[in-house]
Structure formats: structure tokens, C-alpha cells
Amino acid sequence: MSFLKTAAAAALTVAIAAAAQAEDMRKVRIGTEGAYPPFNYIDANGELVGFDVEIAKALCKAANYDCTFVVQDWDGIIPGLLADKYDAIIASMSITPKRKEVVDFTDKYYNTPARFAVQRGDDFDLTEGSGLDGLRVGVQGATIHEDFVRATWPKAEVVTYGTQEEANADLVSGRVDLVMADSVVLQEGFLKVDGGDCCEFFGLSYSDPTYHGEGAGIAIRKDEPELVEGFNAAIVEIRNDGTYKSINDKYFEFDAYGAE
Amino acid sequence: MEYTRELFQGYQWVFWAGAEITLLVGLASLPIALVLGLLGAWSKLCSIGPLRGLAVVYTTVVRGVPELVLILLFYYGLTILLQDLIAFLAGSSEPVDLPRFLTGTMTLGLIYGAFATEVFRGAYLAVSRGQIEAASAFGMSPFLAFRRVILPQMWRFALPGLGNLWLVLIKATALVSVIQLPDLMYQTNVGRMATRAPFTFYFTASLIYLLITAVSLIAIRYAEQWASRGVVRKI
Amino acid sequence: MDWLWELIGQQAQAGCMAVQGGFVGLMGEGDAIAGNFCRLMAGAWLTVKLTLISLVIGFALAVPVALARLSRNPLLNWPAVAYTFYFRGTPLLVQLFLLYYGSGQFSPELRELGLWRGMFREAYFCALLTLTLNTAAYTAEILRGAMLGVPAGEVEAARAYGMSGVKLYRRIVFPKAMRIALPAYSNETVFLFQSTSLVSLVTLLDLMGVARDVISSTFRTFETLIFAGLVYLAISFLIFSIFKRVEQHLMRHLKGAGGGEGQSAAGGTKA
Incomplete structure (x- = not known):
């Protein structure tokens, strides 16, 4: 040393x-x-x-x-x-x-805070701890969002992607039920652009200093x-x-x- | 033209930009692989024990570990050593940057050098013993015999293997996209992300790879005919 | 079959945790490899599973494709030529992304056809399908080369004995072709095994996928990649030695005859 x-x-x-x-x-x-x-x-x-x-x-x-x-x-x-x-x-x-x-x-x-996006009209139980049971949540790997989802909704099946765009693409096609990411990234890079009209924000904005820094x-x-x-x-x-x-x-x- | 612009939503450039890098990476790593292959084959056939051992370790490790692992290992590992070495030799405190292109081609060259080693070794063994003995009986030195007698014949035996090597190599260039070298695969990812039309982009990319393969096959056939000129065909 | 995989998995998991405990004790709590040993082994298990399943289905698919390639009927020959040319002429990575991300583009249509849930929706299915179609194309080429390598004299002799059609193939052509194809096929198996590492790029946690995950959480790039590389190397060796055994078994009637047979047929290399 x-x-x-x-x-x-x-x-x-x-x-x-x-x-x-x-x-x-x-x-x-x-x-x-x-x-x-x-x-x-x-x-x-x-x-x-x-x-x-x-x-x-x-x-x-x-x-x-x-x-x-x-x-x-x-x-x-x-x-x-x-x-x-x-x-x-x-x-x-x-x-x-x-x-x-x-x-x-x-x-x-x-x-900026983190949020979920889901396919338009979908509704899920977001109770911390027991919610999202058996549902697939797409996140970019090695991000605060991955750690946060794993810790907050242990019953969810977390699918990790190399890029946020790949997670979004799999939300559109229905391979995952929700994605969690930075709210601005979801809004500006996904929901507002072509092909993002399938989906919408869901639930609250999250900003937990332990996970989101x-x-x-x-x-x-x-x-x-x-x-x-x-x-x-x-x-x-x-x-x-x-x-x-x-x-x-x-x-x-x-x-x-x-x-x- | 209008149609392609609509189909690729302004991202048709990714294919030309990418194919160029793919070909350049392939063409640049081939000579590295060939030189390493000749050295490797010579080491394997020579009488110096440690050298032989080294060549065996080289070919075994490279052929037993996935390219993806080797590429990442090389990108994060060996290049740091090389960068430090260059910086040390140059005596500069500024970090010396190894371009990705160099890293990518060196990695592919190193991997396919192991395959080329086997091809050249097989080709050398295929040259008949009698010819080598005749050369030495004529008083040729081993080096002269290698240059005049063995090498010209080795090419003929090695060509099918080397052709195959090139076809494998050009497809393996797709893997350098994971170290952000902007080859065809990488650029196709860029286009796909921007347009959300993955099938359109990957299918087009696959057709370009197919075209490269087809042209290569024709070139290889010509090269084989050229190398075999003067050889009596049995059938 | 699923229950069997699961049972083996559970047993392995239990045994592995004990080993991991030992490693952690030896290397210390913070060691990247020791602390993630079981996850890495679970990844290696997925790698082996993907290899075995695609190898078996791929071979079953390769036999009819090879026969179609040899057929003089253009309706059989052309599709087989196109299929093998496409899958041998393009990188596996492109094929994988085409089937995984490409199928996402058509998810409404696939859903309507009932091919989405449990099939194209799953990364595992897409990966398995790609690996199978890829190895089947290479294997078909190997088999075709091997069947062409069966000496004409043996086929003629069989015909003289009155054999034809299925019987001729089953008794004479296939057994001989298998022996000719074996060295090239063992190479193809090792290549397939190594190519499975690409599935880590479509969210699957195979050995490479877990290794990348461990790297991104521990930042121990070197150790983790070298460990993964050693595991791949060990299994590659295992595959080679198994094929060597099989080869010796098939060639036992030629003991002492030396060489001649077992020359590799059509090259089955790929990336």
C-alpha cells in the first residue's frame, strides 16, 4: 500500500x-x-x-x-x-x-428521481416487500436502480440489461412487465419519442438516499x-x-x- | 434511395461506416495471425523444449477459452501493461493511449494466431519428407530449403485452412463491438437503439456479412487454383 | 426432463454452498471469486445445459439437412443450401440479436400465433433456438462432407448385397460417416460450448453473464475473467477427452492398422 x-x-x-x-x-x-x-x-x-x-x-x-x-x-x-x-x-x-x-x-x-414505466393501463401492486410478486422488472445492470429494486421488491424477478434502451425495448415487446430508471431518462429518452406511446409512468417518484445517492x-x-x-x-x-x-x-x- | 432512407430512418450510414471498420479490422488482424501462426508452428516443430511448451500452452489456452473472455481480458488487462510499458519507454508521465482499433486487431490476431499455428503445422507436415531430404542432399541450408522448397508447397496445403480461418475471423470481428470498436455490429446496435426496428437492422447487417463471406469464398477459390497451378489433378 | 434438471440443480446448490463457505474462509469475506463461487458455478451449469440441449437437437436437425444437401431434388437441395449458407456465413452474435431483439419487433404477431409466452418472450428460448440452428448448420456440413467421404466401393458392395434406401444408410453410410465426421464434430462441440458465452449479451446469466455481473459489482475485472476462462478451459478439455474416448471406442477394430481413417472431414470452425 x-x-x-x-x-x-x-x-x-x-x-x-x-x-x-x-x-x-x-x-x-x-x-x-x-x-x-x-x-x-x-x-x-x-x-x-x-x-x-x-x-x-x-x-x-x-x-x-x-x-x-x-x-x-x-x-x-x-x-x-x-x-x-x-x-x-x-x-x-x-x-x-x-x-x-x-x-x-x-x-x-x-x-432527478427514479420511476417505473409500464405498458399503458397496466396496474401492479407496489407494496414494498411483498409487491411485484413474480413480475419481471427490467433495469440497466450495475445501476442504483438494480440495487433499489432488488432490495425493495425482493419477490420481483429482476432482469438486467447492458443499456437502458434494451430494457425499454423489452418493455415495449412485453418481455418485462415494468422498467425502473431515472425519470428524466424514461420521459425524454423513451416515453416522449417514437415508439414510447405504448407506455407510461407508474407509481411514485423514488429518491432514497441509501440507494439513489x-x-x-x-x-x-x-x-x-x-x-x-x-x-x-x-x-x-x-x-x-x-x-x-x-x-x-x-x-x-x-x-x-x-x-x- | 427514398425507400431505404425511410426504412432505416436516416440511419443507413451505420452499415457503410460499420462495414468499412469490419473489413479493416479483419484485414489488419489477418497478418498478425499469420505471423504468429508461422512462429507458433515453427516453435511447435522445433527442437527447443521450452519454446515447444510455450507454443502448446498458447494454442491450448486460446482454443479452450471463449473469444469473448479473451477480448475482455486483453482489453482490460494486457493493454494496461502495454500502455505502462510504452509510457515507461517514452519516459512520459502522460498516459499513452492505445487506440481501440489497435487493441481489437491485436486481440483478434492473437486469438487467430493460435488457429493459424495448427494450419501451418499441418501444412508443414504435409510436405513430403523426401523433398526436405532431397533439398539437404543438394546442400541447401535449412533456411534456404525452407524458403525454396517447403514454403512454396506449404502455401498450397495451408490455403484451405487459411481460407477457413479468414471466414471465421471476419465473423469474429463482430465481437470487438463489445469493446466499443465501431464495427458493423456496433454501428448496427446504434441504429437499432435509435430507431427501435431491431429486425430490420440486424437482418440487413447479416446480409452484409453474408456478402463479405460470399466474396471471400470466390477469392479463396481463385487463390487455391493459383496455388495449385502445375499440380497434376487426380480427378 | 425439467424435474431432473431441477433436482440436479438443487443437489449441486447445496453442495456448492458448503464449498463456498470453505473458500470464503480461506480467501476472506471480500474476495470476488470466493464470495460469488456458487453463482459462478450456477452460471457454468447454465452454460453446460445450453450446450447439451442445443447439441442434441442440433444434431437431430443436421441429419435431414445433410441428406437434403446431398439430394438432387432442387426443392430439398436449395432450402438446405440457403439455410447452411446463412447460418455459417453470418456471425452468431448477429443471429442471436436478430432472434432476440428482432422477435421483439413482432411481438404482437407472435402473441397472436401463440409463440410469445413461454417461447420468444424468454431469452432462454431465443438463445437455445439460435445456438441450435447455428450448430445444426455446421453439423450438417460436417455430416455431408463425411457422407461424401464414404468410399464408393463400400456403397457398391452393399448395393450388390441387395441393400438400398434406409437400410443402406443405416447399416453402411451412417456408421462409416460418423467415424469420418468425429474429429470435426468434436471441434464443433467445443466451439458451440464456447459460443454459448454470447448469451450473456441477451440478459442470460450463464458463466460469462455471472462473471460480468460480478465484475460490475466488485470491479475485480482480472481475477473474475481469469477464473471464468479457467472454468471454460477445464470444460473444453473435458469435452475433448470424452470425444477421444468415443473415437478410440469406434476405432477399436482398426487397432494397429494406424492412420487412414479418422481424417477430419469438412472443417467445422466458426466464431
């Missing part, structure tokens, strides 16, 4: 020295999923777009980072960060205690605290100078940031 610490400290010193020496911009590679509309996805022109992507660009500008994007499947996104495939994850990743064991997080840059933050390797600080300062800056609001208003009719 002490070797790692020494190595990390050495790397940090080198990085700081390098930063002090040359005033040029720090290169930061940002990992994102690219399959999570409206937050990050690939449009018809093959471009990576979405709320996360625009926020990331704004943050990089504010922090004076030279940023490039790397697209990475969700279930490998933290391993990819640890494997040094990129330096930061800006992909709507919720800040949870479990993830904090392996990576550091910045402060949140948005926070404090909102979405930027994940960074544990040995780079200066990157966390850089992004944190940038979040404050874009919140204050109106950049955040103008991006927010392009996508949503409400403030995605949630409570201050």
Missing part, C-alpha cells in the same frame, strides 16, 4: 510540476456511455450528444481542460476508468457509497484529487455564470440540478 501511496504522490508531484512548468492545457479523457438519451447518446449524424456531453464540454472550458471523449459500455465503465482508458466518467453516474469505495466523486451536477457526479480515480477539485470549481462556475441554465433549458422544462 505504501508503495502505491509513494507512487501516487510521485505521480502527483510530477503532474503538478508539469502543470506549473508549462501553462498549456491539461489533457483530460472523458468516458461516457453514449447510449443513455437524453443525457448521452449518438445522434443520426454519428455525433456524441446529450446533456452530459454538453455539461462536460462546459466544465472543461471552465476548468481550462483539453477534453476528448471515449465511449464505453456501462458495465465496463468503472473498470475502464481504473484501467486508465480515460480520466473521468461523465455519464449520469450516481454518487453511491458502493462506488465511492473504488472511485472518487465530484459534487453532483444533477439530481446524492445525484449524478463525475467519477475520478482515487489518485487524482486535483482533478476532482478542478471539476468541482468548474461546476460552481457554470452554475453561477448561467452556462448550466442555458444547457439545462435546452433539454428540460425544470432545473435538473435539484435542491441546492
Whole structure:
């Protein structure tokens, strides 16, 4: 362990020295999923777009980072960060205690509740503990939603998908009875677009700090605290100078940031 | 044109963009596989014990473990080592990025090198002993004998196996989509997600793979005829 | 058959939990492999089950397809050619996604035909169907090559004895063809076994699916993948050694004759 610490400290010193020496911009590679509309996805022109992507660009500008994007499947996104495939994850990743064991997080840059979607007219018993008995709930694997559904409705059969879109597709075809996901993702990326008119929200909005954490933050390797600080300062800056609001208003009719 | 645009809802580009990468990945990993295959076959046939053992371990492990496991292992594991090594040699503290294309082709090359090893080994053994002995009787050095006598004949025996290898390899490129290399499979997923017409997209993609296979089969047949020119046909 | 699978599963589960307890004691509470040992083994069991079922049904399907391929009647020959060409010429991954996500596009129609519930709705069914159709195409090609490899003299001799039709095939052609096909078929079986790992991409929790799940919750990429790889390797070896036994058994009348027979027929490689 002490070797790692020494190595990390050495790397940090080198990085700081390098930063002090040359005033040029720090290169930061940002990992994102690219399959999570409206937050990050690939449009018809093959471009990576979405709320996360625009926020990331704004943050990089504010922090004076030279940023490039790397697209990475969700279930490998933290391993990819640890494997040094990129330096930061800006992909709507919720800040949870479990993830904090392996990576550091910045402060949140948005926070929206989770909800169920079902086929129009369907009605299910959502009693915590005994509800959803024998029903299939589709979730994206390795997400807060998977953990939350497993813990709250132990009698449900949880089906995990690589992407949210695959879970939505199986709700449309009827392979699963419900899906649980971020309410904005369901609304903007599914219910409001073509093919989403089959389905609707169901039940309450869920925002349990134990499972849903404090909102979405930027994940960074544990040995780079200066990157966390850089992004944190940038979040404050874009919140204050109106950049955040103008991006927010392009996508949503409400403030995605949630409570201050 | 209008019809295809309607059918694919503006996402018809995924097929061209994807097929290009698929072909490039296939064509780039083939030479890696061939070089590794020749080295592997030579190691297996040589008299140096440890080298032989290494080649046996290589072919056994690669052929006994699914490609999907190997690709992920290579992507998350070996590339980190390589990145560190390059960064160390270059003496830079900045992380050196290995492009996905390189990772994907190296992985496929490594996997299919094991298959090529068996093909070349079989081909070498098929060249008759007498020819090799005759070459050495003429005073040819082992290397010269290999270049002048064995290799030209090996190609003929190896071609059916190598043709098969190419057909398998080009289909295996679909797996590199799991490490986000934008090949045909990956781009088809992009199109499917955006349009919610999975059958349309996957079926079209399968026809493109089929086309690649068909063209390859024709090319392989020509190559086999060329390699067998001057050989008397028994039937 | 289901009750049998279930019984074996339950017995294995009980035994496994004991082993897992031992491993956790040995490796510590937080170890990714030890803590998930039984889940990984359950995944390996699904992998083996998918292999066995698709192998058996695939073989049963391959025999008529191979005969149709050899037939001179275009009504039999053409569909068989198209089928084997399609399934051998496209990646298994595309076939799997086509049958799984593609069938979702037609769920109302399939529901009307009664093919949805218990069938296309289940990822397990789609995966099994894809693996079966895929291996049947490769096996049919192997069998066709093997049947063409049966020496003409043996068939002529049988005809001279007055054998024809089913009897000729059952007594002479099939037994001989099986022996010729065996080495290629053992390769195909190992390939099929390994290709089952793709079903993890359509929500199934086979060995690979569980491994990916363990990785995404423990972030221990290396150990987990290497462990999964070793399990695949061990089972591949097992399959090879079983086929070696069968081969020795079938070739026992040729002891000492050396070589000659058992040359691999049509290549059955795939990804």
C-alpha cells in the first residue's frame, strides 16, 4: 500500500510540476456511455450528444481542460476508468457509497428521481416487500436502480440489461412487465419519442438516499484529487455564470440540478 | 434511395461506416495471425523444449477459452501493461493511449494466431519428407530449403485452412463491438437503439456479412487454383 | 426432463454452498471469486445445459439437412443450401440479436400465433433456438462432407448385397460417416460450448453473464475473467477427452492398422 501511496504522490508531484512548468492545457479523457438519451447518446449524424456531453464540454472550458471523449459500455465503465482508458466518467453516474469505495466523486451536477414505466393501463401492486410478486422488472445492470429494486421488491424477478434502451425495448415487446430508471431518462429518452406511446409512468417518484445517492457526479480515480477539485470549481462556475441554465433549458422544462 | 432512407430512418450510414471498420479490422488482424501462426508452428516443430511448451500452452489456452473472455481480458488487462510499458519507454508521465482499433486487431490476431499455428503445422507436415531430404542432399541450408522448397508447397496445403480461418475471423470481428470498436455490429446496435426496428437492422447487417463471406469464398477459390497451378489433378 | 434438471440443480446448490463457505474462509469475506463461487458455478451449469440441449437437437436437425444437401431434388437441395449458407456465413452474435431483439419487433404477431409466452418472450428460448440452428448448420456440413467421404466401393458392395434406401444408410453410410465426421464434430462441440458465452449479451446469466455481473459489482475485472476462462478451459478439455474416448471406442477394430481413417472431414470452425 505504501508503495502505491509513494507512487501516487510521485505521480502527483510530477503532474503538478508539469502543470506549473508549462501553462498549456491539461489533457483530460472523458468516458461516457453514449447510449443513455437524453443525457448521452449518438445522434443520426454519428455525433456524441446529450446533456452530459454538453455539461462536460462546459466544465472543461471552465476548468481550462483539453477534453476528448471515449465511449464505453456501462458495465465496463468503472473498470475502464481504473484501467486508465480515460480520466473521468461523465455519464449520469450516481454518487453511491458502493462506488465511492473504488472511485472518487465530484459534487453532483444533477439530481432527478427514479420511476417505473409500464405498458399503458397496466396496474401492479407496489407494496414494498411483498409487491411485484413474480413480475419481471427490467433495469440497466450495475445501476442504483438494480440495487433499489432488488432490495425493495425482493419477490420481483429482476432482469438486467447492458443499456437502458434494451430494457425499454423489452418493455415495449412485453418481455418485462415494468422498467425502473431515472425519470428524466424514461420521459425524454423513451416515453416522449417514437415508439414510447405504448407506455407510461407508474407509481411514485423514488429518491432514497441509501440507494439513489446524492445525484449524478463525475467519477475520478482515487489518485487524482486535483482533478476532482478542478471539476468541482468548474461546476460552481457554470452554475453561477448561467452556462448550466442555458444547457439545462435546452433539454428540460425544470432545473435538473435539484435542491441546492 | 427514398425507400431505404425511410426504412432505416436516416440511419443507413451505420452499415457503410460499420462495414468499412469490419473489413479493416479483419484485414489488419489477418497478418498478425499469420505471423504468429508461422512462429507458433515453427516453435511447435522445433527442437527447443521450452519454446515447444510455450507454443502448446498458447494454442491450448486460446482454443479452450471463449473469444469473448479473451477480448475482455486483453482489453482490460494486457493493454494496461502495454500502455505502462510504452509510457515507461517514452519516459512520459502522460498516459499513452492505445487506440481501440489497435487493441481489437491485436486481440483478434492473437486469438487467430493460435488457429493459424495448427494450419501451418499441418501444412508443414504435409510436405513430403523426401523433398526436405532431397533439398539437404543438394546442400541447401535449412533456411534456404525452407524458403525454396517447403514454403512454396506449404502455401498450397495451408490455403484451405487459411481460407477457413479468414471466414471465421471476419465473423469474429463482430465481437470487438463489445469493446466499443465501431464495427458493423456496433454501428448496427446504434441504429437499432435509435430507431427501435431491431429486425430490420440486424437482418440487413447479416446480409452484409453474408456478402463479405460470399466474396471471400470466390477469392479463396481463385487463390487455391493459383496455388495449385502445375499440380497434376487426380480427378 | 425439467424435474431432473431441477433436482440436479438443487443437489449441486447445496453442495456448492458448503464449498463456498470453505473458500470464503480461506480467501476472506471480500474476495470476488470466493464470495460469488456458487453463482459462478450456477452460471457454468447454465452454460453446460445450453450446450447439451442445443447439441442434441442440433444434431437431430443436421441429419435431414445433410441428406437434403446431398439430394438432387432442387426443392430439398436449395432450402438446405440457403439455410447452411446463412447460418455459417453470418456471425452468431448477429443471429442471436436478430432472434432476440428482432422477435421483439413482432411481438404482437407472435402473441397472436401463440409463440410469445413461454417461447420468444424468454431469452432462454431465443438463445437455445439460435445456438441450435447455428450448430445444426455446421453439423450438417460436417455430416455431408463425411457422407461424401464414404468410399464408393463400400456403397457398391452393399448395393450388390441387395441393400438400398434406409437400410443402406443405416447399416453402411451412417456408421462409416460418423467415424469420418468425429474429429470435426468434436471441434464443433467445443466451439458451440464456447459460443454459448454470447448469451450473456441477451440478459442470460450463464458463466460469462455471472462473471460480468460480478465484475460490475466488485470491479475485480482480472481475477473474475481469469477464473471464468479457467472454468471454460477445464470444460473444453473435458469435452475433448470424452470425444477421444468415443473415437478410440469406434476405432477399436482398426487397432494397429494406424492412420487412414479418422481424417477430419469438412472443417467445422466458426466464431
